[in-house]
Amino acid sequence: MNSTDVPRKTFDVIVVGNGVLGLSLGLELSRRGQDVAVLGEPHRPYAGSTAAGAMLGCFGEVTRTLVSTEAGRAKLELGIKASELWPDWLAGLGDGAAEEIVTADGTTVILNTIGTAEIDDVNFNIIRDELERYDTPFEDVDPLDLDWVDAEPISRPLRAFHIPGEHAVSAPALLTRLQDAFVAAGGTVVPSAAEHVDYEGDRVTGVTLTSGERLTAAQTALVAGAQTTELLDGTPVGSRIPPLVSGYGVSVLMKTFDGTAPTSVIRTPNRSFACGLHLLPRADGEVYIGATNVISVQPRDIPDMRDVVFLMQCAHRQIRMGLWYSPVKKIQVGNRPVSVDGFPLVGAGGMTGLWVMTGTYRDGLHLSPLLAGEMAARILGEPGSVDLDLFAPVRRPIQTLSRERIVNDTYEEMFAIGPEQDWTLPADWHAWIEMDLRPALARWADEIDPEFTPPAELLFGSRLDQDLLKLLREYYTRTREQW
Numbered sequence: 303m304n305s306t307d308v309p310r311k312t313f314d315v316i317v318v319g320n321g322v323l324g325l326s327l328g329l330e331l332s333r334r335g336q337d338v339a340v341l342g343e344p345h346r347p348y349a350g351s352t353a354a355g356a357m358l359g360c361f362g363e364v365t366r367t368l369v370s371t372e373a374g375r376a377k378l379e380l381g382i383k384a385s386e387l388w389p390d391w392l393a394g395l396g397d398g399a400a401e402e403i404v405t406a407d408g409t410t411v412i413l414n415t416i417g418t419a420e421i422d423d424v425n426f427n428i429i430r431d432e433l434e435r436y437d438t439p440f441e442d443v444d445p446l447d448l449d450w451v452d453a454e455p456i457s458r459p460l461r462a463f464h465i466p467g468e469h470a471v472s473a474p475a476l477l478t479r480l481q482d483a484f485v486a487a488g489g490t491v492v493p494s495a496a497e498h499v500d501y502e503g504d505r506v507t508g509v510t511l512t513s514g515e516r517l518t519a520a521q522t523a524l525v526a527g528a529q530t531t532e533l534l535d536g537t538p539v540g541s542r543i544p545p546l547v548s549g550y551g552v553s554v555l556m557k558t559f560d561g562t563a564p565t566s567v568i569r570t571p572n573r574s575f576a577c578g579l580h581l582l583p584r585a586d587g588e589v590y591i592g593a594t595n596v597i598s599v600q601p602r603d604i605p606d607m608r609d610v611v612f613l614m615q616c617a618h619r620q621i622r623m624g625l626w627y628s629p630v631k632k633i634q635v636g637n638r639p640v641s642v643d644g645f646p647l648v649g650a651g652g653m654t655g656l657w658v659m660t661g662t663y664r665d666g667l668h669l670s671p672l673l674a675g676e677m678a679a680r681i682l683g684e685p686g687s688v689d690l691d692l693f694a695p696v697r698r699p700i701q702t703l704s705r706e707r708i709v710n711d712t713y714e715e716m717f718a719i720g721p722e723q724d725w726t727l728p729a730d731w732h733a734w735i736e737m738d739l740r741p742a743l744a745r746w747a748d749e750i751d752p753e754f755t756p757p758a759e760l761l762f763g764s765r766l767d768q769d770l771l772k773l774l775r776e777y778y779t780r781t782r783e784q785w
Contacts, residue, residue, distance in 0.1 A: 310490070312518045313339045315681060316508055318496045318533065319525035320344075321351035322473070322667045323659060325480040326674035327525060332487035334678060339490045339517060341509070342526075348601035350527055351473055353553050353636030355582050355592045356667050357567055358388055359468025361438060362409050363664060364429045365572050367711055367758075371702035373645055376692055381665060382436060383688060384672040385467065391671040395479040403479060406470035406582050409567040410443060412451070412459035414620055417573050421718045425571035430463065440465045450564040450622065457620045470567050470582045473667065492517070496526070498536045499656070506537070506655040521681050523657040527639040528601045530647075530660045539652035541780050543695045545773060546647075546661060547760070549638035550602040551577075552609045553592040554617075559627040561587035568621055574719045575759040577664050579616045588631065591617045595664075597763035599770050601637040616722065638663050642777060643699040644757040645692075648673060649680065652696040657681055661693075698785050699778075705755040709743045712758040751778040 317328045320342025328340040346352050357363075360381025368374040392400040413426040433440045445451070445459040453459065485491060496509040500516060508518035524530045528548040534540035569580035576595035584590055593616055594609045610633060618625040641647055641661035651658045659677050662669055676686045692700070703711075713736070720727070727735075746765055747755050755761065756774055764771040 310337075311516065313337045313490070314519060315339075315521045315523065316341065316517055316519040317523045317525055318342075318509060319527060319530075319660075320481075320491070321346060321349045321525070321527060322354075322476060322480065322670050323351075323527075323662070323673065324525040325477065325484055326670040327523060327659065327677055328489050329480060329484045329487060330674040330678040331681065332484060332489040334682065336682075337488070337490075338484075339492050339519070340484060341492045341494060341496055341511070341517075343495050344493045346477075347603055348527070348529060348548075348637045350636045350638045351477060351667060353551065353634035354473045354667055355553060355567075355580055355590050356471045356473040356476065357406075357409065357468065357569075357580065357582070358385065358471060358668055359409055359465065360385060360665070360668060361429055361433050361465060362411055362468055362567070362569055363572055363577060364432050365425050366428050367703070369428060369432060373692055373700050373702050376689075377645065377665070378432070380669060380672060380688065384669045387671040387675075395483050399479050403471045403475045404469050405472050405584055406567045407565045408464055408466040409468040409470075409569060410448065410462055410464045410564075411569055411571065412445065412448070413461040414453065414457055414459045414570060416457050416620055416722050417570065418714070418718045418721060420714045421573045422571055425573070426461065429571060433465065438465070439467065448568075450562065451568060452622045452624065454619045454623060464566065468567070472584065476667075496533060499524070499533050501537060501653060501656075504538070504653050506651075506653050509533075519655075521655050521657065523659060523677065523681065524651065525659045527660055527666075528637045530639065530658065534651075534658075537653065537656070539656070539696060542652060542784055543647060543658065544641040544643050544661070544697070544699055545777055546639050546641055547770065547773070548598045548601040549640045549663060549759075550596045550598045551592060551594045551636050551638065552605045552613055553590060553634045553636065554610070554613060554630055555584065555632040555634070556589050556591065556625060556628045556630055558587050558589055559624050563587055563589050570620070573715070574722060575715050575762060579620055581617060581621050589625075591625075593617075595638070595759070597640065597759050597767070597770065598637075599767065599773055603635055605633060605635050612723070615724075619724075639666070640760075642756055642760060642774060643701070644760075645700050647693065647695040648677065648690050649694045650696075658695040698781055699754055701754060703755075705744075705747055708755045708758055708761060709740065709747055712743050712761045713740050715758055716762060750774055754778045754781070
């Protein structure tokens with residue numbers, strides 16, 4: 303149906319955003335007796351869900367930076383709690399849902415010869431340390447026993463371990479099941495985007511659609527990913543919430559040359575500001591490949607050539623040479639919602655009837671069962687079971703690391719881009735590059751703001767993107783004025 307066919311104009315709750323997080327929240331609220339509308343264009347432009355690899359795990363993406371701060375560890379522990387909810391969540395999506403949606407049996411993490419010791423070796427060991435800390439099963443694997451992996455000799459894996467509890471799902475199948483379950487629970491799907499949030503005084507009353515039609519509700523939840531900031535900009539509280547940018551990424555679906563696929567996720571640790579190279583099995587000899595993450599102020603829907611070429615080169619060099627002969631079925635673009643301090647925005651939005659649930663970066667799909675339940679409880683005036691106060695949307699920027707540490711991390715992540723692009727340098731050039739690049743990054747951080755320092759990927763991106771630089775400077779200025 304189109305937006306003019308909405309049977310009612312008033313609801314208990316309006317959820318703006320029809321990705322995995324939005325549908326999950328709508329489903330949870332509908333099951334609890336609320337009259338809910340979930341808004342969003344059916345093809346979900348600029349969403350992260352539609353292009354996601356959808357790995358159900360939190361340990362595979364652990365980094366040294368994440369676990370070195372209180373906020374980072376709090377985010378990790380949310381992911382651990384979410385892992386416990388997935389079996390029941392899938393079972394609640396209908397008969398055969400788990401069999402239809404789950405595509406990978408565990409995750410195999412490889413340490414190969416491509417990365418740098420400061421990034422890959424450190425993060426590989428950190429993942430193992432955190433698995434042991436939280437008493438999560440894993441087992442070492444001899445790289446020679448990774449039958450499906452056939453990397454180029456100079457890119458071969460040196461070490462590997464398998465996490466049996468970190469699976470992956472088909473995001474399209476999950477979205478279909480979520481929407482079907484939401485409708486079956488009495489929810490209303492509105493196939494139109496919100497143009498702006500409506501409010502009277504300090505109370506949000508609903509939204510106006512792009513068609514001009516107005517929908518009203520006692521509660522409105524913004525779960526619109528990277529586009530949430532645009533909706534908040536017209537409200538009195540918008541300037542007090544960290545703005546969102548897009549972590550634009552490219553993924554590829556391929557039909558393998560020999561019709562085979564691995565049984566598990568195969569991935570490297572996170573590297574070079576991105577989520578690590580990862581390959582996931584899909585049905586009928588298909589595989590999903592992802593690796594890229596580029597900070598962009600505006601969400602993207604068309605990939606750059608450089609990102610597609612880079613991704614495909616990584617896949618056939620580092621995982622399986624035969625992928626070179628495999629047909630490409632689809633190139634996908636997604637936009638991860640990234641707050642400018644790098645942490646989620648979850649909770650009351652600073653106006654009566656306004657809620658925000660976004661900024662989850664790479665973890666939104668995995669966190670969806672947990673955050674849907676927690677947000678639903680709060681919307682209904684009930685206490686939650688986990689503490690989300692640290693990630694309250696109305697806040698000063700979370701500044702977890704010193705400027706010196708962020709500059710150091712930025713340098714190391716930048717330098718790690720080189721080996722993955724197959725560069726070669728004379729031995730003494732490493733020292734020369736470091737001698738010039740570290741001070742240049744430190745000076746750049748000083749130019750952005752005398753007090754606040756953005757996360758490494760935003761510090762790096764702001765040197766190349768004047769719009770991002772402007773956004774950061776204006777936000778930090780507003781922060782000092784308002785807080």
